[in-house]
Amino acid sequence: MKGVSKRLVLLRTTWSRSCSHVAFHHNVASETSSLLNHCYNRDLPKAMQTLDTMEKRGVWADAIAYSELIKCCLAHRAVREGKRVHQHIFSNGYQPKTFLINVLLNMYVKFNLLEEAHILFDKMPERNVVSWTTMISAYSYAKLNDRAMRLLIFMLRDGVMPNMYTFSSVLRACERLCDLKQVHSSILKVGLESDVFVRSALIDAYSKLGELLEAVGVFREMVTGDAVVWNSIIAAYAQHSDGDEALELYKCMRRAGFTTDQSTLTSVLRACTSLSLLELGRQIHVHVLKFEEDLILNNALLDMYCKCGSLEDAKFIFNRMADKDVISWSTMISGLAQNGFSMEALNLFDSMKVSGPRPNYITILGVLFACSHAGLVNEGWHHFRSMKNLYGIDPGREHYGCMLDLLGRAGKLDEMVALIREMNCEPDVVTWRTLLDACRAHRNVDLATYAAKEIIKLDRQDTGAYVLLSNIYANSKMWDDVAEVRRTMNARGIRKEPGCSWIEVNNQIHAFVVGDKSHPQIDNINRKLNQYINRLTEAGYVPDKNFVLQDLEEEQSECSLRHHSEKLAIVFGIISFPREKTIRIWKNLKICGDCHIFAKLIAKLEQRHIVIRDPIRYHHFQDGVCSCGDYW
DNA sequence: ATAGGGTTAG
DSSP: OHHHHHHHHHHHHHHHHHOOOSHHHHHHHHHHHHHHHHHHTTOHHHHHHHHHHHHHHTOOOOHHHHHHHHHHHHHTTOHHHHHHHHHHHHGGGOOOOHHHHHHHHHHHHHTTOHHHHHHHHHHOSOOOHHHHHHHHHHHHHTTOHHHHHHHHHHHHHTTOOOOHHHHHHHGGGOOSHHHHHHHHHHHHHHTOTTSHHHHHHHHHHHHHTTOHHHHHHHHHTOSSOOHHHHHHHHHHHHHTTOHHHHHHHHHHHHHTTOOOOHHHHHHHHHHHHHHTOHHHHHHHHHHHGGGTTOHHHHHHHHHHHHHTTOHHHHHHHHHHOSOOOHHHHHHHHHHHHHTTOHHHHHHHHHHHHHHSOOOOHHHHHHHHHHHHHHTOHHHHHHHHHHHHHHHOOOOOHHHHHHHHHHHHHTTOHHHHHHHHHHOSSOOOHHHHHHHHHHHHHTTOHHHHHHHHHHHHHHOTTOHHHHHHHHHHHHHTTOHHHHHHHHHHHHHTTOOOOOOEEEEEETTEEEEEETTOOOSTTHHHHHHHHHHHHHHHHHTTOOOOOOOTTSOOOSOOOHHHHHTOHHHHHHHHHHHHSOTTSOEEEEESSOOOHHHHHHHHHHHHHTTOOEEEEOSSOEEEEETTEETTTTOO
16 A cells, blocks of 8 residues: 555656646656567667657657667667667656756766767766766766776765776776775775675776785785685786796696686786796686687797697687687787797788787787897898888887897898887887897907897896996906906996796696706716716717807806706606607706807707796797797 | 676796
8 A cells, every 4th residue: 555655756856857737647657668669679670660759749758668678779789779769758848857867977988988978078067976887887987087986086075975886987997096095995984895797897996006015915814705815816917927826826726726717817818928838828728618718828839839839739729719809810820929839820920911900019019039049130120110000000129139139140230220219219228138139149358248238227237237247358368357347237236146947747737947956966966967067078969168158157167057957957857758749848048159069059959849937938949949049 | 776706028
């Protein structure tokens, strides 16, 4: 009884507010139900017809029916019809309630018509939390972060309380740490930090600003969470190259009984990629098969195989992918180029031009890198000079870097200097380091000295540049200058990072450092290493002690050369694996000249395939040659 | 009617 009278009162208020026609009384129920019927059947033309009839007769349906109609427009992506509904709702002095205007707002946002949405928003007689949140979310989604933040401030001034929806939207728009901290403290003040949406948005926001400790703090306070919160923190670690922690959290997530999905696996693959864990990556691949058509996940898998040096697997994945976007193509092109298969990379770029998506900034980087690797100076210049015209991409710092690399490799030092002068941005440490590497390879002491000094001007802590300068001076017997460089280094507390190499054997990572005797099999490894060196010496191997133009430490005796970490790792790989298994090593510093020769010879002697990944490049050793073409 | 997580280079 009570319910019925309440409904009557409600109806009466609707009439008095919206009805200026006597006819309305009679028709509202039947018009509404006919409109609703068409909407439920997703029959947009009929629904619009009904709307026209209603307008001619001056009758209106209720807000629920209009909201269904708008849903129907959205489902059909019918922008014109949507705008027509908007007109209808405001025609003849009808004053829709906030609820209905919010539905319209949402429609414009979903149609990506932010301009229209904002005009409507400005005209609203009153705005509730949903109106504000709809706009804030639209702006943060469109990366118009300033606007989103400003709206939050206006909202608070208007006395409207943000809810968890508002906060999870606005967190995506926090570009400055101070904004984020303020939003975070507001969240704590109103007690919304335990909402899973807010929590994952917080973790993600801190992670994007590089505040990993804050992110993990938010994660640790979690009492009840869901899979997305776990995914957020795993992604945070994976994106900041802390693969170990990402994998550890992945284990915890599974132990806690959460279902892992595409997002989890993508981050886990990224962790495998950064740690070069090919075997674990293969195991994850098995789980990936459940989500075969997921593009992002497949791209991550593709990248994992490229970066772990298994191009066979990468090509298999790439060819099997039904959908390939610009990232898939770029990943494959760069992967081939980085692993030394330049011609294949360039051929793939040709087929991309024919049947693939439009190349982007990063694609061109891979192409230039391939040219550099293959020593194709003219082809490199061609791509570099035509990228603007063909693809509308202005060459950026990285493209100049690739071109410098290409010229350096080809020994064109003068052209390098000219290109540095031509650059549209200031040379940075990387620029000068590229020049320095070229000078080292082509033995140009004067230019090397100049480049090293430029590096030190920009980065007082650059170890390599100091050591190199000191070696150059020593070679020219300029002892005062040597002493000066050493004094500066000591004064600035500069030390060389010890070289370290890692290899995965039986799902375990083994680390090797020069002079470190902690590995359980170190004696065996050293014995074996000495045997190899002796056998190779008989075959004509001479340790490369020329360190004048290498940034190595001064105690460059044959003894320490002998025990460089990558040599230990190679020997350990040989004794651990059968002949047909590829030995994969990754290390923190660039490989030295002597280890490079050693690896080439041992690959031939033992008929092995050895892959060494340093911070920038890959070396595939096979049959006495290296894929890098002896330039790195 | 409004909300959160994943891919290429450096």
